[in-house]
Amino acid sequence: MIEISGVSKTFPARGKDAPVLALKDVDLRIEDGEFLTILGPSGCGKTTLLRMIAGLAEWDKGEITVNGTPVRGPGPDRAMVFQAFALMPWATVRDNTAFGLELRGVPKAQRRERADELLTLVGLKGFENRLPGQLSGGMQQRVGLARALAVDPEILLMDEPFGALDEQTRRLLQEELLLIWEKTRKTVIFITHSMEEAVLLGDRVALMSPRPGRILNITQVPLPRPRAAAVDQIEGSAEFAKITANLWGQLREMQTIRVHAGEEPAA
Amino acid sequence: MSVAAAKIEAPYKAGFFTRERLDSFLPPFIGLAVGAILWQVIATIWNQEFFPPITDVIRRLGELTEQGKILSNLVTSLTNLAIGFSFSVIVGVTLGMLMGAFRKVEMALDVYVYAMLTSPSLVFAPIFFAIFGLKNIQYTILGLIILYSIWIIVVNTAAAIRTVPIALIEMGRSYCATERQLFFKIILPASMPMVFAGIRLGMGRAVKGMINGEMFIIAVGLGGVAKAEGQRFNADGVLAVLLVIIIVAMVMQKLVQLLDARVTSWLPSTARQGKRRANAD
Ligand SMILES: Nc1ncnc2c1ncn2[C@@H]1O[C@H](COP(=O)(O)OP(=O)(O)OP(=O)(O)O)[C@@H](O)[C@H]1O
Ligand SMILES: [Mg+2]
Numbered sequence A: 001m002i003e004i005s006g007v008s009k010t011f012p013a014r015g016k017d018a019p020v021l022a023l024k025d026v027d028l029r030i031e032d033g034e035f036l037t038i039l040g041p042s043g044c045g046k047t048t049l050l051r052m053i054a055g056l057a058e059w060d061k062g063e064i065t066v067n068g069t070p071v072r073g074p075g076p077d078r079a080m081v082f083q084a085f086a087l088m089p090w091a092t093v094r095d096n097t098a099f100g101l102e103l104r105g106v107p108k109a110q111r112r113e114r115a116d117e118l119l120t121l122v123g124l125k126g127f128e129n130r131l132p133g134q135l136s137g138g139m140q141q142r143v144g145l146a147r148a149l150a151v152d153p154e155i156l157l158m159d160e161p162f163g164a165l166d167e168q169t170r171r172l173l174q175e176e177l178l179l180i181w182e183k184t185r186k187t188v189i190f191i192t193h194s195m196e197e198a199v200l201l202g203d204r205v206a207l208m209s210p211r212p213g214r215i216l217n218i219t220q221v222p223l224p225r226p227r228a229a230a231v232d233q234i235e236g237s238a239e240f241a242k243i244t245a246n247l248w249g250q251l252r253e254m255q256t257i258r259v260h261a262g263e264e265p266a267a
Numbered sequence B: 001m002s003v004a005a006a007k008i009e010a011p012y013k014a015g016f017f018t019r020e021r022l023d024s025f026l027p028p029f030i031g032l033a034v035g036a037i038l039w040q041v042i043a044t045i046w047n048q049e050f051f052p053p054i055t056d057v058i059r060r061l062g063e064l065t066e067q068g069k070i071l072s073n074l075v076t077s078l079t080n081l082a083i084g085f086s087f088s089v090i091v092g093v094t095l096g097m098l099m100g101a102f103r104k105v106e107m108a109l110d111v112y113v114y115a116m117l118t119s120p121s122l123v124f125a126p127i128f129f130a131i132f133g134l135k136n137i138q139y140t141i142l143g144l145i146i147l148y149s150i151w152i153i154v155v156n157t158a159a160a161i162r163t164v165p166i167a168l169i170e171m172g173r174s175y176c177a178t179e180r181q182l183f184f185k186i187i188l189p190a191s192m193p194m195v196f197a198g199i200r201l202g203m204g205r206a207v208k209g210m211i212n213g214e215m216f217i218i219a220v221g222l223g224g225v226a227k228a229e230g231q232r233f234n235a236d237g238v239l240a241v242l243l244v245i246i247i248v249a250m251v252m253q254k255l256v257q258l259l260d261a262r263v264t265s266w267l268p269s270t271a272r273q274g275k276r277r278a279n280a281d
Helices: A046-054 A093-097 A099-103 A108-121 A137-150 A167-184 A195-201 A228-235 A238-260 B002-009 B019-046 B054-066 B069-101 B103-118 B121-132 B137-162 B166-174 B179-217 B221-231 B235-263 B269-279
Strands: A002-011 A020-030 A035-039 A061-066 A078-081 A155-159 A187-192 A204-209 A214-220
Touching: A002 A046, A020 A046, A020 A214, A035 A046, A035 A195, A046 A061, A046 A078, A046 A155, A046 A187, A078 A137, A078 B166, A093 A099, A093 A108, A093 A137, A099 A108, A099 A137, A099 B179, A108 A137, A137 A167, A167 A195, A167 A228, A187 A195, A195 A228, A195 A238, A204 A238, A214 A238, B019 B054, B054 B069, B054 B235, B069 B103, B069 B137, B069 B179, B069 B221, B069 B235, B103 B137, B121 B137, B121 B179, B137 B179, B166 B179, B179 B221, B179 B235, B221 B235
Parallel strands: A035 A187, A035 A204, A078 A155, A155 A187
Antiparallel strands: A002 A020, A002 A061, A204 A214
């Protein structure tokens, strides 16, 4: 279980830029095995929040605990999937996948076996010896996902993992992620810009507001599971339409308020 | 589009002369052949003492070799080059890495490195000569080779370390890499292309430093031979030595390039070609 309570973060002023209150009193609780999606406009502090949970960034106030233990840095219980893939261009797909294991000193034969197993799971069998530069974006993110799964973390932290992909690839990967999640039931925190993606994947959708970033509200998604095999059906359902429309209404309102307040709407 | 299509459809021979081999050998070969012919024709028509035809140069090269002047001096020069340049690479890369990794080291040394990079290193030759004297002539040459080549290696290495993508470092941290692991498994491999760019530039400069020292400070090695020929107004002799020097420089470049290609084989081929062009010094 992840518990975030009263977390605030201000980025100090730099040069001519005023200080940015990126997060203010964020409270959030994620149960074990839950798939939580975080939805919010650009610049509302989603990445900042996820990096904090990952132990990559510090905060000023509040507390973040994982299974009761305060987060003080990265840990083997959490693994991150990055928006820009963050693959090592000099290492093969297999070595990239096994990277977390290599850092932990797992013997070569063993990590190779584990990497190949996960590459098969994400549909990259036969590409083990390629370099990342030889793969499409979608395939590269599959490697990113395999790398995170390879260390068998309790918690997957995903920062707009499909944001850089085209629509078709994104849909395929959503289905695959659902399939994998339904098999492994890991705790997932998944950040996205897309309402459809948030609703399709999540058990709950946390909506964030911009500047200062706060959790505005949390929407339960009562769509049945398993969803992987029924994506089209789910997206065509009235329930799905209702939830996404509601989220869009709130997002649009945020933008309108900001425009009226004389601020640029987020891109 | 049509050009590319035509290229692909063009038939190619099998065997040793594959399309790829021909494509990489033919242009430089034709370039050299045309250059040699032009040289010969112009020199013959113009008929100037200081611009002898290439056949004379090659004949003189043969004579010098027979007199045993080329080989022994080539060995002297190459030995100096190997020692001096190795020193430059080892110390230069180490220093560059420290500067790239530690902001304070960089702030402290930046001024010196850039001053040395831009100042004409030959001005230090008399100083070296005064220090080492005639007894240790080799040290003066080594000093020049190092001064000519080390700074560009330092600067490139420091820049290479500084420009390692933050996203990769963050990825490493998120998988609990220690500082040591971050350095050896991410920073080091990621910086290799730029480090090698510096080494290749340094190689060219090392040869220049060596020849300058040999010609203008102490007549030893190949530079010494060139100087002696020059003093006797033997233009074909000077050019003969120059030819050897150019071949030496090209072979050394090729060696560094081969090593580079091995270490950074993961670079996409377009980036490699761009790099090669950028490296032409
Ligand atoms: N290192 C930093 N220094 C200063 N300000 C920062 C820093 N990182 C983020 N910010 C600011 O904090 C706010 C939140 O940034 P963050 O990257 O978390 O937003 P986000 O919700 O992930 O945006 P996006 O959807 O575009 O990825 C932004 O206003 C950003 O400008
Ligand atoms: Mg973000």
